[in-house]
Amino acid sequence: MTSYDVIVIGAGVVGSMIARALARYRLRTLLLDKAADVGEGTTKANTAIVHAGYDAKPGTLKARLNLAGNAQYDRVCSELGVEFDRCGTYVVAASAEERISLDELYARGRQNGVPGMTLIDGAEMRRREPSVTPQAVGALYAATGGIVDPFGLCIAAAECAVLNGVELALETEVTGIVREGRRVAGVEIRKQMPGGNLAVQKLASRWVVIAAGLWADDLLHSAGLDGLSITPRKGEYYVLDRVAAGQVHTVLFPCPTAFSKGILVTRTIHGNVMLGPNSVSISDKDDLACTREGLDEVMQGALKLVPGLDRRQIIRTFAGLRATQRPTGRSNTGDFVIEVPREVDGLLLCGAIESPGLAAAPAIAAYVVDLLRGAGLTLVERPDYDPTRPVQPRFSHLSREEQQALIARDPRHGNIVCRCETVTEGEIVAACHAPIPARTYDALKRRTRLGTGRCQGGFDTPLAIEIMARELGVSPLDLTLKGGGSRLVTRQTKAVA
Ligand SMILES: Cc1cc2nc3c(=O)[nH]c(=O)nc-3n(C[C@H](O)[C@H](O)[C@H](O)COP(=O)(O)OP(=O)(O)OC[C@H]3O[C@@H](n4cnc5c(N)ncnc54)[C@H](O)[C@@H]3O)c2cc1C
Numbered sequence: 001m002t003s004y005d006v007i008v009i010g011a012g013v014v015g016s017m018i019a020r021a022l023a024r025y026r027l028r029t030l031l032l033d034k035a036a037d038v039g040e041g042t043t044k045a046n047t048a049i050v051h052a053g054y055d056a057k058p059g060t061l062k063a064r065l066n067l068a069g070n071a072q073y074d075r076v077c078s079e080l081g082v083e084f085d086r087c088g089t090y091v092v093a094a095s096a097e098e099r100i101s102l103d104e105l106y107a108r109g110r111q112n113g114v115p116g117m118t119l120i121d122g123a124e125m126r127r128r129e130p131s132v133t134p135q136a137v138g139a140l141y142a143a144t145g146g147i148v149d150p151f152g153l154c155i156a157a158a159e160c161a162v163l164n165g166v167e168l169a170l171e172t173e174v175t176g177i178v179r180e181g182r183r184v185a186g187v188e189i190r191k192q193m194p195g196g197n198l199a200v201q202k203l204a205s206r207w208v209v210i211a212a213g214l215w216a217d218d219l220l221h222s223a224g225l226d227g228l229s230i231t232p233r234k235g236e237y238y239v240l241d242r243v244a245a246g247q248v249h250t251v252l253f254p255c256p257t258a259f260s261k262g263i264l265v266t267r268t269i270h271g272n273v274m275l276g277p278n279s280v281s282i283s284d285k286d287d288l289a290c291t292r293e294g295l296d297e298v299m300q301g302a303l304k305l306v307p308g309l310d311r312r313q314i315i316r317t318f319a320g321l322r323a324t325q326r327p328t329g330r331s332n333t334g335d336f337v338i339e340v341p342r343e344v345d346g347l348l349l350c351g352a353i354e355s356p357g358l359a360a361a362p363a364i365a366a367y368v369v370d371l372l373r374g375a376g377l378t379l380v381e382r383p384d385y386d387p388t389r390p391v392q393p394r395f396s397h398l399s400r401e402e403q404q405a406l407i408a409r410d411p412r413h414g415n416i417v418c419r420c421e422t423v424t425e426g427e428i429v430a431a432c433h434a435p436i437p438a439r440t441y442d443a444l445k446r447r448t449r450l451g452t453g454r455c456q457g458g459f460d461t462p463l464a465i466e467i468m469a470r471e472l473g474v475s476p477l478d479l480t481l482k483g484g485g486s487r488l489v490t491r492q493t494k495a496v497a
Helices: 013-022 061-080 096-112 122-128 150-163 213-222 242-247 292-305 357-374 400-409 425-432 441-448 461-472
Strands: 003-009 029-032 089-093 117-121 138-142 146-148 167-169 172-180 183-192 198-210 230-240 251-254 264-267 273-276 314-325 337-339 347-351 416-418
Touching (some): 003 013, 003 183, 013 029, 013 347, 061 150, 061 357, 089 122, 150 441, 198 213, 198 357, 213 314, 230 292, 242 273, 273 292, 347 357, 425 441
Parallel strands (some): 003 198, 089 251, 198 347
Antiparallel strands (some): 183 198, 230 314
16 A cells, blocks of 8 residues: 555645645655545635734634744745745725724734834825725734735646655545554555546545645544534625726725635736625535626725726626634634544644634744654655755746747747737647646636736636647546546537538
8 A cells, every 4th residue: 555654635735835845855755636626626716815913812723823923924825936926915994993903903912923014094095095095094004914826826736746756646546544452553545546437545644634624624524523513604706807906006905704715805916906706604614606686796895995997897706615613622713623533643734724724824834843843753854855946937927028038939929819818739748747737627717817817817727728729638528627527528529420
């Protein structure tokens, strides 16, 4: 039986960051995910904000790891070549009552040790963001808040891990955690085989790390432990065309409610504007459908902050699910649950990693490594560990001269496949041959921005399918949107008999 030192279940931003942190040591590590690409869970659908750290209750893991994670973002994103902008964030008060809650947030931020916070008045807020509501009476500015490309970060971390020797298995579902008495001995997996058959297999490991987002509780239960119960809490969003970009330059939060940080209006790292999320508890962990009521709530909330938003600039809706825990045995404070459960040996749990899980991810990874070390895992540094990964140039970001030089070196960059986002054939080819190759249309989208503009793939999809099939050596009929049965093409219509 194949045997590992550590198996990490879940290749979201948390699992991928953990895998990268472990790659620094002489270990045989396996990162696995049931999806067809890394980052297909909550990591692909969130607000993408690197929170400053004033939200979380002082003294919690959330507060500590948010602050520590935020502080690591410049270094991590520079090592991995990921887009990150420490543009600052605002919480806007629109009434005298709300103004009081700014003081509370400010005081909490001070307690958490957040640097660079200032309270400003309504006039100053409007000077900085002229589209903000005329009702604004004040705001809390957090200079260390920022925006990032969340799936870019996850892909980059996983690629760095793989380049440093971590094994990655996609479309590999852990169906149970295997125990031998007190000891966790490995996992049982179900894997999609070529031809569509499913193979069931056991993989042995000295340590198993659960970083499975919404499914962390189910996996914990499969190890015979309880005390964690995850309820999905849906958040829906609108994405606006880049033409709306002039309306917001940073991140505008309303004053938070007891349940969420509220519906915000933010610029994205890619230059769009995003509105959302609402917050609704649901029961189905796979339900990513947007609803009429939810989207109306999002638009109403966003208009309260920026009244001039134009619905005609909407190009996309999507939803993400927060891994919220019901108050249970392991923590009843709404905190992250990151621990080595005492009941067994060889298991580490990352549970209830809801917001600010993205901001905290680099610090969660470091904390997990410390916990493993503390629990007896021998960590010997590898002298050849490289914290970077090769980054492909983004054609649309280059100067005219740089574009011409690139086309001269590789004429496939002269073929623009996605007109809205100016993505070239050369970029698609590179994504298909990356350390973690894009094998689905969505994977390609997340790596290149293809299909994310105004036409939402209307123009590029047939061309992209053709190029991907050629580069991956598969039939267009085998290509999917996101793995499983999500085929892009069902049959050929103009084949010569
Ligand atoms: C609406 C919303 C807004 C948010 N906004 C922010 C924000 O602005 N800033 C911030 O810091 N955080 C934010 N968050 C939180 C942040 O997105 C999450 O904390 C983070 O993405 C969690 O990452 P993860 O790796 O733990 O989970 P996921 O990304 O869900 O990864 C878990 C992975 O485990 C895999 N998996 C599950 N079960 C199995 C199994 N049995 N076998 C194999 N694989 C399995 C899944 O396929 C998935 O890929 C937001 C979340 C939501 C929903």
